[in-house]
Amino acid sequence: xxxxxxxxxxxxxxxxxxxxxxxxxxxxxxxxxxxxxxxxxxxxxxxxxxxxxxxxxxxxxxxxxxxxxxxxxxxxxxxxxxxxxxxxxxxxxxxxxxxxxxxxxxxxxxxxxxxxxxxxxxxxxxxxxxxxxxxxxxxxxxxxxxxxxxxxxxxxxxxxxxxxxxxxxxxxxxxxxxxxxxxxxxxxxxxxxxxxxxxxxxxxxxxxxxxxxxxxxxxxxxxxxxxxxxxx
Amino acid sequence: xxxxxxxxxxxxxxxxxxxxxxxxxxxxxxxxxxxxxxxxxxxxxxxxxxxxxxxxxxxxxxxxxxxxxxxxxxxxxxxxxxxxxxxxxxxxxxxxxxxxxxxxxxxxxxxxxxxxxxxxxxxxxxxxxxxxxxxxxxxxxxxxxxxxxxxxxxxxxxxxxxxxxxxxxxxxxxxxxxxxxxxxxxxxxxxxxxxxxxxxxxxxxxxxxxxxxxxxxxxxxxxxxxxxxxxx
DNA sequence: GCAAAAGTGTTTGGATTACACCCATGC
DNA sequence: GCATGGGTGTAATCCAAACACTTTTGC
Numbered sequence: 001x002x003x004x005x006x007x008x009x010x011x012x013x014x015x016x017x018x019x020x021x022x023x024x025x026x027x028x029x030x031x032x033x034x035x036x037x038x039x040x041x042x043x044x045x046x047x048x049x050x051x052x053x054x055x056x057x058x059x060x061x062x063x064x065x066x067x068x069x070x071x072x073x074x075x076x077x078x079x080x081x082x083x084x085x086x087x088x089x090x091x092x093x094x095x096x097x098x099x100x101x102x103x104x105x106x107x108x109x110x111x112x113x114x115x116x117x118x119x120x121x122x123x124x125x126x127x128x129x130x131x132x133x134x135x136x137x138x139x140x141x142x143x144x145x146x147x148x149x150x151x152x153x154x155x156x157x158x159x160x161x162x163x164x165x166x167x168x169x170x171x172x173x174x175x176x177x178x179x180x181x182x183x184x185x186x187x188x189x190x191x192x193x194x195x196x197x198x199x200x201x202x203x204x205x206x207x208x209x210x211x212x213x214x215x216x217x218x219x220x221x222x223x224x225x226x227x228x229x230x231x232x
Numbered sequence: 233x234x235x236x237x238x239x240x241x242x243x244x245x246x247x248x249x250x251x252x253x254x255x256x257x258x259x260x261x262x263x264x265x266x267x268x269x270x271x272x273x274x275x276x277x278x279x280x281x282x283x284x285x286x287x288x289x290x291x292x293x294x295x296x297x298x299x300x301x302x303x304x305x306x307x308x309x310x311x312x313x314x315x316x317x318x319x320x321x322x323x324x325x326x327x328x329x330x331x332x333x334x335x336x337x338x339x340x341x342x343x344x345x346x347x348x349x350x351x352x353x354x355x356x357x358x359x360x361x362x363x364x365x366x367x368x369x370x371x372x373x374x375x376x377x378x379x380x381x382x383x384x385x386x387x388x389x390x391x392x393x394x395x396x397x398x399x400x401x402x403x404x405x406x407x408x409x410x411x412x413x414x415x416x417x418x419x420x421x422x423x424x425x426x427x428x429x430x431x432x433x434x435x436x437x438x439x440x441x442x443x444x445x446x447x448x449x450x451x452x453x454x455x456x457x458x459x460x461x462x463x464x
Numbered sequence: 465g466c467a468a469a470a471g472t473g474t475t476t477g478g479a480t481t482a483c484a485c486c487c488a489t490g491c
Numbered sequence: 492g493c494a495t496g497g498g499t500g501t502a503a504t505c506c507a508a509a510c511a512c513t514t515t516t517g518c
Contacts, residue, residue, distance in 0.1 A: 097316075432516095438516055442471090
């Protein structure tokens, strides 16, 4: 065996994680971004991300980085794709892995911290020039999200805890980029365990809608005992 | 901003790729493995994988590594998951990314080279103790493959160029781990563009089956013009 | 003729679609 | 009363599952 470089020289890479946080509000999916207060790309908007410590597990690092930059904690992060073009980072070979989470925007309070100067939510379909290859990362990860929304009950992480069926429908219309028939949508979600809270929407100038909640316990039961699988 | 270690010390990682090569034969999916001729894990079976050069793109590196270790070339490699437990490699922090490919076993001739002492095909459901965390990588990647088989016409990469409908059915039965009805299977694949070659199977002691070929050109057309999407 | 697998047709029930209609609320 | 969205029913159609049946080959 003969490497073109010395073995030790292979240990010259760095590894970072970028945390794409998706939130939903008024029919649109948003992503949480930070404005970088350090070089490279100082002053440019970016996905919150940073380097992994040498002894740190990836999932732990993702949580830590998100907290350090935005003070957002307690969210479930899922692994996404890896991005590793040799020139993607001006300071050296940095390979990055996207992690993503789905949150209720009203439940979290993102605050810029550490080297993040500012945080903001941006509608995912709004074009904005991001640092590094973050536009590519954001797009790919959003596509992954749309795929997952079809096969896993993660829409309830994005929706408010108490939601109307119309809100749920709008989320799917947005993610699939197509209009859905109301009556048919309701028939389609029949197998999904939802609790009708017998509570009404307030402050609307039309007939108030019923509020629902995802029945997570029942869902777990169904998966266990009747090998139910979520489909949309 | 204050890192717990000096910035330069972050550039102490290494990054590797593991190439999971899936092949199909007689109703079973196999993976190509190598026996390691170097430490760590000398003499142990492993997924062919190695370190990425500092200036190398990931996809290029995957092809190179596969060729170096097994002389297998010209296959399409797809990115899979990343594995990065801090202690997964005894010689330092090595984060790895699985790449996978689907091949026709009869088309390729894998030969051990470089620090690979031996190569062999192993049925994916056969338990064998592999080096590092390769058992986990292999399992996860196989699951990813099964998902992809449902939504992309990649089964034709695994099947012989000329295949019978029964061979195709068996591949899906294996990947979904369930028996399928022959008549229904044939109805289901009606929308998939296949060319009936009007050739018969040879040397079988029963009625010979027709041979088919995937009509890739027609498939591309359908995708372009009628936004067809492959489903199984 | 028999075994074995190839290959096709029919029936049935459940899901999907399109569309029409009624209901409750604010103003 | 009317605008607005909430909520439901029906008929037509498509699709998937179950199953039976015919065909072609080797021996």
